Amino acid sequence: MALSGSIRKGSTNHRLLQAIAELTAETLDITIYDGLGSLPHFDPDLPDGEEVTAFKRRIREADGVIICTPEYAHGVPGTLKNAIDWTVSSCEFSGKPTALITASTDGRYGHQALLETLKVIEAKGVEQLSLLIPFARTKVDKAAGITDGKTMSAVQELIREFVKTLD
């Protein structure tokens, strides 16, 4: 399962996930979850509604999760953090192989913050399975996908390691 921290049309992160799905088509079945923007604001008092239940089920059923996200205002995009907050007490990420790619203009603050969150909710292997791609818009093209050689090698290496952590 793949999550894009950017839900805008034409997102670099969404395109990067598509590129990863294309690269791994013979070995992995990657589905980009498109419902992040429909999840309600997290409230611990609220019972799980239909969307939240479906989101949690998708994570539980996935062999692993790949997250690609930009940084917004030196932090994690609210939509993505909101979705993750829904899983904290029900532990969907606990022991789940999880790769984190931050593809942003800079991205280092959001990357560290999300890495810390994923570690505390016990996402499996995330510290080793993390990659920061600065100036992402110059390396991922809408039509061609990943156009930068170093980025391509780093992504391929990350996916190789990710596959090793899948049960």
Ligand SMILES: Cc1cc2nc3c(=O)[nH]c(=O)nc-3n(C[C@H](O)[C@H](O)[C@H](O)COP(=O)(O)O)c2cc1C
């Ligand atoms: C509200 C907003 C805040 C942003 N803040 C940051 C930031 O703090 N650091 C950064 O590296 N990029 C920042 N950016 C730029 C994003 O990295 C850039 O737009 C990126 O391409 C977004 O990812 P996407 O193409 O997947 O939507 C910001 C963009 C927006 C819209």
